[in-house]
Amino acid sequence: MALLDVTDLKVHFHTRNGVVPAVDGISFQVEAGKTLAIIGESGSGKSVACYSLVGLIPKPPGRIEDGRALFEGQDLLTLSEAQLRKVRGKGISIIFQDPMTSLNPYMTIGEQLIEPLQLHFSMSRRDAWQKGIKTLEEVGIQNAERRMHAYPFEFSGGMRQRVVIAMALVAEPQLIIADEPTTALDVTVQAQILKLLRDLQQRRNIGVIFISHDLSVVADIADDICVMQHGRFVEQGERMAIFQTPQHEYTRKLLAAVPAAAKRPASYTPEPLITITDLYTQFCGNRGGPAVKALDGISLQINRHEILGLVGESGSGKSTLGRSILRLLQPCSGSIRFDGRELVHLSAAELKPLRRRMQMIFQDPYSSLNPRMTVYDTLAEPLLLHGVVDRKGLDTAVFELMDAVGLARANVLRYPHEFSGGQRQRIAIGRAIGTKPEFIVADEPVSALDVTIQAQILDLLLDLVARFNLSMLFISHDLAVVRYLADRIVVMKAGKLVESGTTHDMFTSPQQSYTQALLAAIPGRVLRDLDDSPL
Amino acid sequence: MTTADLQVIPRGVSLWQDAWTRLRKNKLAMAGLVFLLLITLLCLLTPWLVAYGYEQQDLRLGAVPPSADHWLGTDTFGRDQLTRILYGGRMSLAVGFIATAVALLIGVTYGAIAGYAGGRIDNAMMRLVDMLYALPFMIFIILLMVVFGRNLLLLFLAIGAVEWLTMARIVRGQILSLRQQEFVEAAVSLGLGPVAIVWRHLIPNALGPVIVYTTLTIPNVMLLEALLSFLGLGVQAPAASWGLLISSGVETMEEYPWLLIFPGLTLTLSLFALNFLGDGLRDALDPRTAKD
Numbered sequence: 001m002a003l004l005d006v007t008d009l010k011v012h013f014h015t016r017n018g019v020v021p022a023v024d025g026i027s028f029q030v031e032a033g034k035t036l037a038i039i040g041e042s043g044s045g046k047s048v049a050c051y052s053l054v055g056l057i058p059k060p061p062g063r064i065e066d067g068r069a070l071f072e073g074q075d076l077l078t079l080s081e082a083q084l085r086k087v088r089g090k091g092i093s094i095i096f097q098d099p100m101t102s103l104n105p106y107m108t109i110g111e112q113l114i115e116p117l118q119l120h121f122s123m124s125r126r127d128a129w130q131k132g133i134k135t136l137e138e139v140g141i142q143n144a145e146r147r148m149h150a151y152p153f154e155f156s157g158g159m160r161q162r163v164v165i166a167m168a169l170v171a172e173p174q175l176i177i178a179d180e181p182t183t184a185l186d187v188t189v190q191a192q193i194l195k196l197l198r199d200l201q202q203r204r205n206i207g208v209i210f211i212s213h214d215l216s217v218v219a220d221i222a223d224d225i226c227v228m229q230h231g232r233f234v235e236q237g238e239r240m241a242i243f244q245t246p247q248h249e250y251t252r253k254l255l256a257a258v259p260a261a262a263k264r265p266a267s268y269t270p271e272p273l274i275t276i277t278d279l280y281t282q283f284c285g286n287r288g289g290p291a292v293k294a295l296d297g298i299s300l301q302i303n304r305h306e307i308l309g310l311v312g313e314s315g316s317g318k319s320t321l322g323r324s325i326l327r328l329l330q331p332c333s334g335s336i337r338f339d340g341r342e343l344v345h346l347s348a349a350e351l352k353p354l355r356r357r358m359q360m361i362f363q364d365p366y367s368s369l370n371p372r373m374t375v376y377d378t379l380a381e382p383l384l385l386h387g388v389v390d391r392k393g394l395d396t397a398v399f400e401l402m403d404a405v406g407l408a409r410a411n412v413l414r415y416p417h418e419f420s421g422g423q424r425q426r427i428a429i430g431r432a433i434g435t436k437p438e439f440i441v442a443d444e445p446v447s448a449l450d451v452t453i454q455a456q457i458l459d460l461l462l463d464l465v466a467r468f469n470l471s472m473l474f475i476s477h478d479l480a481v482v483r484y485l486a487d488r489i490v491v492m493k494a495g496k497l498v499e500s501g502t503t504h505d506m507f508t509s510p511q512q513s514y515t516q517a518l519l520a521a522i523p524g525r526v527l528r529d530l531d532d533s534p535l
Numbered sequence: 536m537t538t539a540d541l542q543v544i545p546r547g548v549s550l551w552q553d554a555w556t557r558l559r560k561n562k563l564a565m566a567g568l569v570f571l572l573l574i575t576l577l578c579l580l581t582p583w584l585v586a587y588g589y590e591q592q593d594l595r596l597g598a599v600p601p602s603a604d605h606w607l608g609t610d611t612f613g614r615d616q617l618t619r620i621l622y623g624g625r626m627s628l629a630v631g632f633i634a635t636a637v638a639l640l641i642g643v644t645y646g647a648i649a650g651y652a653g654g655r656i657d658n659a660m661m662r663l664v665d666m667l668y669a670l671p672f673m674i675f676i677i678l679l680m681v682v683f684g685r686n687l688l689l690l691f692l693a694i695g696a697v698e699w700l701t702m703a704r705i706v707r708g709q710i711l712s713l714r715q716q717e718f719v720e721a722a723v724s725l726g727l728g729p730v731a732i733v734w735r736h737l738i739p740n741a742l743g744p745v746i747v748y749t750t751l752t753i754p755n756v757m758l759l760e761a762l763l764s765f766l767g768l769g770v771q772a773p774a775a776s777w778g779l780l781i782s783s784g785v786e787t788m789e790e791y792p793w794l795l796i797f798p799g800l801t802l803t804l805s806l807f808a809l810n811f812l813g814d815g816l817r818d819a820l821d822p823r824t825a826k827d
Contacts, residue, residue, distance in 0.1 A: 348728070
């Protein structure tokens with residue numbers, strides 16, 4: 001018998017603007033010792049479905065309309081709040097997405113770990129503490145005894161997620177709901193956490209529901225996969241069946257959206273546009289503390305009509321490099337030559353005409369657009385500022401930009417909040433290409449987007465690079481994405497360049513051990529084997 | 536309008552025009568606006584509207600409750616209450632709006648500069664604000680009055696010069712957090728100068744709290760004027776202001792309650808109207824609140 005048996009679950013949200021069927025009749029089973037992955041884009045209802053099982057959705061507006069969820073012989077959906085509290089933590093526990101916010105910053109790890117033990121088992125403090133130490137060791141935290149007294153801020157992101165997992169495990173649940181547990185982590189850390197989850201699950205024989213937006217992440221660890229769209233499962237089945245013979249169109253779309261090998265022919269002659277020599281940038285330490293070296297002697301060259309992929313984990317200094325080139329940050333020493341002109345010591349006024357020629361696309365389309373400016377104002381601003389067009393030609397120019405980035409003209413007077421993430425990123429791209437620049441820094445432009453949208457934006461960027469003869473520095477933590485569009489790749493770690501080379505060379509014969517580790521950590525091995533691509 | 540082949544854009548679209556369109560749909564805010572306009576108009580036209588002068592006494596009559604001759608009654612000197620409320624309104628509204636405008640102008644500019652410049656400049660500017668906070672404001676005003684003589688315009692300016700401190704702090708805090716957002720960095724990378732960034736990108740996004748605080752400042756300023764008048768530094772009888780009428784109404788409220796009720800009611804209604812208008816403005820200026 002299945003550990004958890006959900007039939008025909010329906011959760012609707014009753015809002016002022018009508019009823020939203022967030023979850024619209026889904027059924028699934030989770031077996032002990034197996035992982036069920038629920039895949040879907042943001043807003044598909046995957047989190048709501050799982051949280052409604054343990055009573056963690058806001059009611060109202062949420063309401064469970066129908067369904068049954070049998071867990072240990074009782075229907076979770078009919079339990080009272082008091083009964084549910086006994087289930088949460090002890091029977092079913094949850095691992096949340098962001099380890100930065102899911103731990104209480106004012107409590108030591110130990111205090112937080114033993115809380116559920118004292119609550120559910122009325123264990124003595126001493127026993128609970130011992131058990132806490134054991135669990136910390138189990139999730140791979142060194143010096144567990146000492147670390148019990150540490151506060152969350154003393155751990156790195158990956159270590160924190162281990163602590164969160166320990167908290168989920170400590171009361172020995174039979175089922176764990178893991179809600180995008182690795183989305184906020186670096187790729188090498190992600191690989192470690194995924195392996196840890198897999199090991200723990202097999203050792204303890206627990207069931208796991210793994211919620212994710214990323215097919216390649218679950219490709220390696222799921223036993224069964226449910227693909228969710230608009231509150232329904234469009235397809236569910238055994239992992240390999242889903243990958244090899246996807247039935248539903250949406251599943252095929254998701255699979256196709258996983259970036260494949262480079263398709264851009266490297267057909268440019270190396271002619272340097274930007275030459276960086278020995279660049280240092282540092283941030284002053286807080287309250288007289290030591291300065292942090294963000295860039296530690298970087299030298300590299302970006303050619304005309306080239307997409308240079310810049311890869312590194314968080315804190316490696318890749319964003320700092322992009323911002324230093326555009327002089328959004330002031331480098332300490334070194335040289336940046338743009339088309340033969342030295343940038344490092346130019347004043348703001350001297351930079352202005354050059355700003356027209358180099359632009360930036362930001363990571364977060366939610367904060368990179370002024371919420372009080374319409375699409376028209378946003379796109380018109382750089383055009384007027386640099387005198388690209390006069391007032392008479394402005395309307396036409398704005399419309400042409402909207403056409404170029406694939407925005408419907410009818411949306412010209414709308415505000416950013418009325419658009420989806422992908423459309424917002426299109427507006428931001430339109431703003432960047434408006435002045436017909438030669439060089440663009442794209443700082444993680446797709447990492448905040450859903451996979452299918454991500455694929456569309458990547459194709460748009462490729463198209464624009466070809467059409468406007470752009471050069472681009474494409475910054476990303478996601479190797480698969482970089483591989484899809486970069487001609488050359490440089491790898492950064494701790495403010496230094498580790499390795500650089502053509503995309504093909506980097507993926508087939510990486511020289512440095514760090515690069516090899518990065519490549520090995522890319523999730524979705526199963527998918528690549530299916531593709532038969534060389535990796 | 537969903538024509539795919541749209542070719543021209545309706546001219547003259549700005550945040551303010553958008554806001555006006557949205558404000559017009561907010562019935563409560565519009566009622567507030569109409570009420571305020573009406574009362575302002577009445578106060579301005581008072582000399583041509585009423586039958587009595589504000590200082591015109593009728594000692595034999597004394598204080599009488601509302602009647603056909605005196606709609607809102609008279610005070611102890613037999614002066615017509617309605618006339619005095621309308622004349623007082625001129626003073627109160629003027630002080631309210633002028634002093635607040637002064638506070639708004641100084642506070643927003645100062646706060647925006649401090650917040651955008653950041654670092655040492657911000658530190659120095661905000662310490663100055665702290666010092667001014669510590670300055671006893673009464674002494675400041677008394678000093679001004681002694682040096683320059685009793686002058687109503689100066690009074691407005693002085694009150695404004697005191698009220699801007701909190702405004703500057705609010706604006707600075709807003710700008711400081713807005714400055715971290717990527718759209719500001721985007722504006723820098725487009726080549727915009729600091730003035731354009733502050734004016735076009737930062738201040739419009741900080742308007743919500745500014746408007747709310749403004750609607751709180753106006754009544755504050757009106758009451759401040761009453762206090763100063765009570766101390767003999769502001770308006771002097773027989774001239775009137777709402778604050779003055781209320782404070783003298785309080786003294787006689789047991790014998791002649793109408794002397795407190797009517798000026799109090801006028802002030803309360805005006806402040807209600809102001810608050811509704813302020814809330815409406817705040818919502819109207821935020822494109823996110825209006826979804827249609």
